[in-house]
Amino acid sequence: MSATTAPAAPAARAATASPPSPPPKRKSKLYRREHLVAAAFIALPLVGFLTFAIGPFLYSIYASFTNWNMLSSPTWIGLANYRQAFGDPYFRTSLFNTFFYMIGIPIGLALSLTLALAMNRRMPGQSFFRAIYYVPVVSSLAAVSILWQWAYNGDFGLVNQALELIGVDGPNWLMNVSTVKPALIIMAIWKGLGYSMLLYLAALQSVPRSLYEAAELDGASSMKRFWHITLPMVQPVTFFLVVTNIIAGSQIFTEINIMTPTGGPEFSSASVVWYIWRQAFSNLQMGYASAMAVLLGILVFLITAFQFWLNARNAHEGVD
Amino acid sequence: MASNAKRRYRTGNIIVAVLLLIGGIVMVAPLLWMISTSLKTREGVFALPPEWIPPIPQWDNYVRVWTAGPLLSGIKNSLIVSLSVTIVGSLTSTLAAFAFAKLRLPGKDFIFLFMLAGLMIPFPTLMIPQFVMFAGLGWVDTLLPLIVPGLFGNIMMIFFLRQYLGSVPDSLIEAAKIDGAGYLRIFGSVVLPLIRPAIAAQFILWFMAVWNDYLAPLIYLNTPERQTLQVVIANFNANYAIQTDYPLIMAASVIALIPVFVIFLAFQRQIIESVALTGTKG
Numbered sequence: 001m002s003a004t005t006a007p008a009a010p011a012a013r014a015a016t017a018s019p020p021s022p023p024p025k026r027k028s029k030l031y032r033r034e035h036l037v038a039a040a041f042i043a044l045p046l047v048g049f050l051t052f053a054i055g056p057f058l059y060s061i062y063a064s065f066t067n068w069n070m071l072s073s074p075t076w077i078g079l080a081n082y083r084q085a086f087g088d089p090y091f092r093t094s095l096f097n098t099f100f101y102m103i104g105i106p107i108g109l110a111l112s113l114t115l116a117l118a119m120n121r122r123m124p125g126q127s128f129f130r131a132i133y134y135v136p137v138v139s140s141l142a143a144v145s146i147l148w149q150w151a152y153n154g155d156f157g158l159v160n161q162a163l164e165l166i167g168v169d170g171p172n173w174l175m176n177v178s179t180v181k182p183a184l185i186i187m188a189i190w191k192g193l194g195y196s197m198l199l200y201l202a203a204l205q206s207v208p209r210s211l212y213e214a215a216e217l218d219g220a221s222s223m224k225r226f227w228h229i230t231l232p233m234v235q236p237v238t239f240f241l242v243v244t245n246i247i248a249g250s251q252i253f254t255e256i257n258i259m260t261p262t263g264g265p266e267f268s269s270a271s272v273v274w275y276i277w278r279q280a281f282s283n284l285q286m287g288y289a290s291a292m293a294v295l296l297g298i299l300v301f302l303i304t305a306f307q308f309w310l311n312a313r314n315a316h317e318g319v320d
Numbered sequence: 321m322a323s324n325a326k327r328r329y330r331t332g333n334i335i336v337a338v339l340l341l342i343g344g345i346v347m348v349a350p351l352l353w354m355i356s357t358s359l360k361t362r363e364g365v366f367a368l369p370p371e372w373i374p375p376i377p378q379w380d381n382y383v384r385v386w387t388a389g390p391l392l393s394g395i396k397n398s399l400i401v402s403l404s405v406t407i408v409g410s411l412t413s414t415l416a417a418f419a420f421a422k423l424r425l426p427g428k429d430f431i432f433l434f435m436l437a438g439l440m441i442p443f444p445t446l447m448i449p450q451f452v453m454f455a456g457l458g459w460v461d462t463l464l465p466l467i468v469p470g471l472f473g474n475i476m477m478i479f480f481l482r483q484y485l486g487s488v489p490d491s492l493i494e495a496a497k498i499d500g501a502g503y504l505r506i507f508g509s510v511v512l513p514l515i516r517p518a519i520a521a522q523f524i525l526w527f528m529a530v531w532n533d534y535l536a537p538l539i540y541l542n543t544p545e546r547q548t549l550q551v552v553i554a555n556f557n558a559n560y561a562i563q564t565d566y567p568l569i570m571a572a573s574v575i576a577l578i579p580v581f582v583i584f585l586a587f588q589r590q591i592i593e594s595v596a597l598t599g600t601k602g
Contacts, residue, residue, distance in 0.1 A: 037503040041419035044412045048472020053438045056449035123333040132344040138584045140532035142550040143573040146557045147354045158353045202596035254534045273444045297445040
């Protein structure tokens with residue numbers, strides 16, 4: 001938020017410079033034209049935002065209190081959908097699964113920070129490695145999911161063949177209740193690693209060397225330098241990544257739907273969005289699906305707000 | 321002493337490079353394996369031990385794949401959606417970013433924050449009413465629900481361009497105003513040339529995001545010939561896995577990945593630089 005409103009100084013100076021006493025009316029006319037142009041320029045995104053985000057958002061809230069199958073108009077049923085959601089074992093399982101997948105976020109961040117630290121040195125081939133690790137990030141999630149579904153094949157998949165080299169007999173990853181979620185987590189880490197690494201690398205490169213040199217003179221060990229210089233300096237990136245990863249992770253859908261089209265063995269891979277999608281577009285339970293979608297929205301908001309609060313508190317402590 | 325430290329640094333480099341190389345192999349192995357599978361025979365896929373390089377590469381798979389499903393129409397549909405959204409949407413977003421960053425308008429910062437906060441609403445919370453709205457317009461099973469919302473611009477792009485415009489001095493714009501230039505001319509001849517690299521990078525990132533989108537096309541498109549590429553390859557996967565025709569599935573997926581890989585190779589520097597900025601400015 002560095003770019004706030006431009007100070008009106010240059011224009012005001014220009015206006016006072018030309019006529020000896022600037023008639024205020026003319027100035028406001030000049031501004032009115034600028035206001036009109038500015039309003040015209042932001043009109044489209046604003047209209048789009050109201051039409052495709054705020055409108056549907058409000059309608060979602062309304063629909064969540066109704067019984068609605070798209071064939072007839074919605075009828076008000078109060079909190080019944082929410083009551084149903086809290087009692088629905090499938091919804092609870094899908095919530096649990098969605099949170100379970102987020103275990104991958106700290107693992108992925110730790111790995112990518114390690115990678116970024118390894119790459120943050122004067123050495124040849126840095127940009128080559130950066131590009132290699134970034135390839136999965138640009139790949140389409142649909143294609144990647146198809147590929148990994150095949151790679152997790154119990155008998156002929158790449159993963160188990162690689163495990164065989166070290167004498168491990170791999171499971172049938174996606175067919176097994178205890179391995180399907182870890183399998184999806186590993187894939188998500190593989191896909192996202194390059195992105196987090198890139199952001200960490202950029203942050204590391206902007207840490208002034210003098211900080212490390214001063215710490216070294218003071219006799220701080222490399223572990224101490226990491227804890228007291230590196231980690232705090234990359235804290236904004238960590239915050240950004242945690243927030244965006246949680247928002248994205250709460251909406252995990254594509255890989256679930258492609259790799260485990262039935263929601264996994266015993267519903268063990270289904271995510272909230274997958275369940276909402278099924279209820280809405282296969283079972284036409286639009287009201288019930290809306291209630292779950294609203295709960296998801298509230299959850300995302302609460303987690304994000306909590307992250308911001310945590311970040312503000314940490315930043316404050318840092319100043320003390 | 322100094323040369324000793326230098327030697328230690330160089331040894332460190334070698335160790336790091338070896339570790340990075342092993343990691344890099346892990347990163348690309350699945351993709352190489354996908355290409356390898358796409359060139360095998362249906363039986364060759366089940367060979368034990370696995371063959372990384374098929375004895376006789378089955379290039380025929382890449383011929384077969386075009387008639388095995390609506391791949392070509394998928395590419396065409398994806399191109400229509402991605403290009404129309406990003407070209408028109410980038411223009412809309414750039415004009416809005418210019419207004420938000422450089423023009424006077426009471427309340428514009430409030431509007432901007434309001435829109436930014438809206439980014440927190442997850443798409444699944446919006447998709448049901450959006451679907452009903454577009455169904456009411458008779459747009460289901462057309463590309464319009466995927467195109468029209470994008471034409472109104474992209475809040476993330478507005479955000480980054482607005483940040484970028486912060487580094488353009490106001491005096492440049494005021495000077496152009498005093499010269500009597502209209503706002504569109506100021507935009508075209510002063511602002512646009514200055515922020516062209518930022519627009520290009522955001523354009524590329526957005527193009528790839530739309531190209532790779534899966535959930536929205538899945539909801540709206542039913543007829544196979546009207547589906548976008550990502551939905552087409554997902555259907556390939558569902559249909560041909562039953563026949564264990566993995567080479568065909570992988571060939572379709574490779575084809576779906578090629579456009580973004582080409583874009584990534586061509587604009588690697590811009591993509592990496594602009595993504596690296598998102599973390600520090602976000």
